[in-house]
Amino acid sequence: MQREPQAFDRVLSSMCTEPHPVAREAAERFLATNPGDPGTYPTVAALEDDAIAILGEIAGLEDPAGYVASGGTEANIQAVRIARERAEAKRPNVVMPESAHFSFQKAADVLGVDLRIVPVDEQYRADLEAVRASVDSDTALVVGVAGTTEYGRVDPIPALAEIAHSADAMCHVDAAWGGFVLPFTDYDWHFGHADIDSMAIDPHKMGQAAVPAGGLLVRDESLLDELAVDTPYLESTSQATLTGTRSGAGVASAVAAMEELWPGGYRSQYARSQNNAEWLADALEKRGYSVVDPTLPLVAATLPRSTFDALRAKGWRISRTATGELRIVCMPHVTREMLASFIGDLDQLEVRASVPVVSDD
Numbered sequence: 280m281q282r283e284p285q286a287f288d289r290v291l292s293s294m295c296t297e298p299h300p301v302a303r304e305a306a307e308r309f310l311a312t313n314p315g316d317p318g319t320y321p322t323v324a325a326l327e328d329d330a331i332a333i334l335g336e337i338a339g340l341e342d343p344a345g346y347v348a349s350g351g352t353e354a355n356i357q358a359v360r361i362a363r364e365r366a367e368a369k370r371p372n373v374v375m376p377e378s379a380h381f382s383f384q385k386a387a388d389v390l391g392v393d394l395r396i397v398p399v400d401e402q403y404r405a406d407l408e409a410v411r412a413s414v415d416s417d418t419a420l421v422v423g424v425a426g427t428t429e430y431g432r433v434d435p436i437p438a439l440a441e442i443a444h445s446a447d448a449m450c451h452v453d454a455a456w457g458g459f460v461l462p463f464t465d466y467d468w469h470f471g472h473a474d475i476d477s478m479a480i481d482p483h484k485m486g487q488a489a490v491p492a493g494g495l496l497v498r499d500e501s502l503l504d505e506l507a508v509d510t511p512y513l514e515s516t517s518q519a520t521l522t523g524t525r526s527g528a529g530v531a532s533a534v535a536a537m538e539e540l541w542p543g544g545y546r547s548q549y550a551r552s553q554n555n556a557e558w559l560a561d562a563l564e565k566r567g568y569s570v571v572d573p574t575l576p577l578v579a580a581t582l583p584r585s586t587f588d589a590l591r592a593k594g595w596r597i598s599r600t601a602t603g604e605l606r607i608v609c610m611p612h613v614t615r616e617m618l619a620s621f622i623g624d625l626d627q628l629e630v631r632a633s634v635p636v637v638s639d640d
């Protein structure tokens with residue numbers, strides 16, 4: 280097999296990034312290990328405890344419990360599963376803002392719960408009145424997002440946790456993308472700020488670990504019991520993960536990246552990414568495009584469809600929000616030079632579009 284993976288030099292819309300060199304190296308070393316079978320692979324199982332300890336520190340969780348999942352999707356599905364198991368309702372529901380990731384649709388499908396999707400306010404954050412109005416005695420879970428996929432917004436997490444608990448429901452925070460930048464902001468988003476029960480926080484996004492390395496954290500270890508099944512043929516007794524065999528590469532690279540970067544490296548990465556986002560937003564605004572303020576390192580802007588298509592044809596890996604805006608995520612691999620080159624291509628397209636067509640006759 281001679282093929283090489285694509286380079287990152289034109290990737291502007293991914294929420295994954297080039298792994299940090301120490302994470303890449305650790306992933307390779309632990310490629311053939313399986314933390315799903317801790318009796319056989321105790322070294323990587325112990326590394327997973329280290330991963331959860333650091334994730335807990337990042338997320339303000341004093342007595343951390345959880346596991347390294349395959350990604351945010353698995354963590355979100357498992358959070359819904361815990362809440363469903365705890366709920367007494369025959370047909371439990373989950374209340375979440377329309378900005379929540381589509382993984383919750385998968386959770387609802389496989390777990391047989393109803394999704395109650397509420398609107399966001401003018402700042403793209405969960406509308407609290409709408410959440411209050413949707414919660415009832417069948418509500419198992421209220422979801423808040425700390426770093427939304429399309430606009431990088433943080434929902435009012437403490438208020439959402441209050442609403443959830445007043446209805447005897449649980450509260451889950453999806454910080455799959457935001458978890459490694461929010462510690463350096465003033466937002467209230469984690470276990471230390473609000474009475475939340477579970478969280479998705481992914482090392483393989485802003486954490487610079489190799490894929491697959493997601494994180495599920497729970498406030499109380501007993502919540503994992505809701506997920507555990509007996510494992511008769513293994514030397515361990517039960518398993519709480521959704522997948523069976525798991526990649527030790529993800530676990531090892533998460534630990535390597537976090538040991539290397541938490542907190543100083545992540546802090547300077549956040550500053551660099553945020554500066555890049557603000558620079559890009561400014562560059563787009565100066566050219567007359569309407570831009571959604573990048574409160575985290577993610578820029579959305581209105582761009583004509585034809586310009587968007589022409590940029591993709593030039594090889595830029597960009598994507599659009601549900602309402603059609605250009606969406607650029609300033610991940611660690613996204614440099615100022617890349618963004619300047621992107622704006623250079625945009626300018627060329629604009630010049631061409633503004634040159635009047637001259638007829639020969």
Ligand SMILES: Cc1ncc(COP(=O)(O)O)c(C=O)c1O
Pocket residue numbers: 294349350351352353355380382424426427428453454455456481493
């Ligand atoms: C906020 C949020 N949650 C969950 C996910 C799903 O994560 P994964 O693709 O790792 O399963 C994403 C993916 O971008 C996300 O942005």
